[in-house]
Amino acid sequence: MAKQNMSELLKNRMTSTKQASELAASDEAYEKIFREAPPTTPARIAELPLDLLDPFSTADIGFHPYSPQKLKVFAEQLREEGLFVRIIVRQKADGRYEILAGHNRVAAARLAGWSVIPSEIVEADDARAITIAISTNLLQRLDLSIVERGKAYKALLDAKNRNGQHNAARETFGDSRQRYNARQIVAEFFGVTEYEIRKAVKLTNLLPELLEALEDNTRLLNLASADIMADYDQETQSAFVELCVDYGKSVNKTIMQHIAKKCPPPTADRQEVFAAWREAVAIEEQRKYAPPKNITFSRKAFAPYLEKLGSDAELERMFLAFLQERVG
Numbered sequence: 001m002a003k004q005n006m007s008e009l010l011k012n013r014m015t016s017t018k019q020a021s022e023l024a025a026s027d028e029a030y031e032k033i034f035r036e037a038p039p040t041t042p043a044r045i046a047e048l049p050l051d052l053l054d055p056f057s058t059a060d061i062g063f064h065p066y067s068p069q070k071l072k073v074f075a076e077q078l079r080e081e082g083l084f085v086r087i088i089v090r091q092k093a094d095g096r097y098e099i100l101a102g103h104n105r106v107a108a109a110r111l112a113g114w115s116v117i118p119s120e121i122v123e124a125d126d127a128r129a130i131t132i133a134i135s136t137n138l139l140q141r142l143d144l145s146i147v148e149r150g151k152a153y154k155a156l157l158d159a160k161n162r163n164g165q166h167n168a169a170r171e172t173f174g175d176s177r178q179r180y181n182a183r184q185i186v187a188e189f190f191g192v193t194e195y196e197i198r199k200a201v202k203l204t205n206l207l208p209e210l211l212e213a214l215e216d217n218t219r220l221l222n223l224a225s226a227d228i229m230a231d232y233d234q235e236t237q238s239a240f241v242e243l244c245v246d247y248g249k250s251v252n253k254t255i256m257q258h259i260a261k262k263c264p265p266p267t268a269d270r271q272e273v274f275a276a277w278r279e280a281v282a283i284e285e286q287r288k289y290a291p292p293k294n295i296t297f298s299r300k301a302f303a304p305y306l307e308k309l310g311s312d313a314e315l316e317r318m319f320l321a322f323l324q325e326r327v328g
Contacts, residue, residue: 034159034163043120043122050115078109146223
C-alpha cells in the first residue's frame with residue numbers, strides 16, 4: 001500500500017475513533033448523571049448548510065470561543081486537511097439545527113469559506129443536549145477557566161434537578177445501597193471533588209462584570225477575593241464592580257476579609273463597603289512601612305561566637321545586655 005494511502009487510512013481510523021468517542025462519552029455522562037438511556041435511534045449523517053445552524057441556546061454553558069488567531073489557524077487547517085470530526089446537532093421545531101458540539105468547528109468552517117459542514121444529527125431531549133454540549137468541552141478542553149467550568153457544572157446540576165432528582169438518586173451495588181446527590185454524581189463522572197464543583201458554581205453568582213475581571217485581570221480581582229464577593233447579593237456586588245472595574249482598584253484576599261468582617265454578607269451598604277475598603281488599604285500601607293518585628297544579622301559573621309556560646313538565645317541575651325549598658 002502506498003505511503004500516502006496508508007497515512008490517509010490511519011487518519012480515517014483516528015477520525016472515526018474520535019467521532020465515536022465524542023458521542024459515546026457524552027452518552028455515558030447522560031446515563032450516569034440522569035440515570036436514563038439515550039435514544040436507540042442512530043445518529044443521521046448529513047452535510048448541513050452553515051446558514052441553518054444556530055448556537056447552543058438551551059442553557060448558559062459559558063464556554064468561550066477560540067481566539068481570532070486560534071480560529072484563523074483552525075480555518076487554515078480545515079482548508080488543507082478537511083474536518084476530522086463531524087459536529088453534533090439536533091433539529092429544532094422550525095427545521096433549523098442547534099449546535100450541541102462543534103461551535104469552533106463551525107466558526108472555522110465559515111472563516112474557511114465553506115457553505116456546508118459534515119454533521120451528526122441526534123435525537124436529544126434538553127438533558128441529553130446539555131450533557132453533549134458540556135461533556136465534549138469538559139472532557140477535551142484543558143484550557144477552561146474556573147468560571148467556564150462553574151457555568152458548565154451549574155447547567156448540568158440545574159438540568160438534573162429539573163429532571164426530578166433534586167435531592168438524590170439511588171444506586172444499588174450488590175446488597176449495599178448508597179445515596180448520591182446531583183453534585184456527587186457530576187463530581188465522580190468528571191473526576192473532580194465536590195469542593196471543586198461547589199467553589200466553581202459559587203462563582204456563577206457574581207455579576208458579569210466581576211466574572212470578566214476575574215478571568216481577564218487577576219491583578220484587580222483574584223480567585224480568593226472573588227470567592228468572598230460571591231457571598232454577597234447583587235446590589236452589594238455592584239459596589240465591588242465600582243471599585244474593581246470602574247475605578248480600577250485592586251482588591252486582594254486580605255482586603256476582602258477585612259470588608260467581610262466590617263460588612264458581613266449577604267447584604268452591605270455601598271458606602272460602608274467603600275469605607276471598609278479604605279480602612280483595609282490604610283492598614284496595608286501601615287504594615288508596609290512599619291519596622292520589622294524581627295531583626296536579622298548575618299549568621300556567617302556570628303558563626304565563631306555561636307560555636308562558643310552554644311545557642312542563638314544566649315547570643316540574644318548578651319546583645320541585649322550590651323545595648324542596655326551602652327544605651328541605658
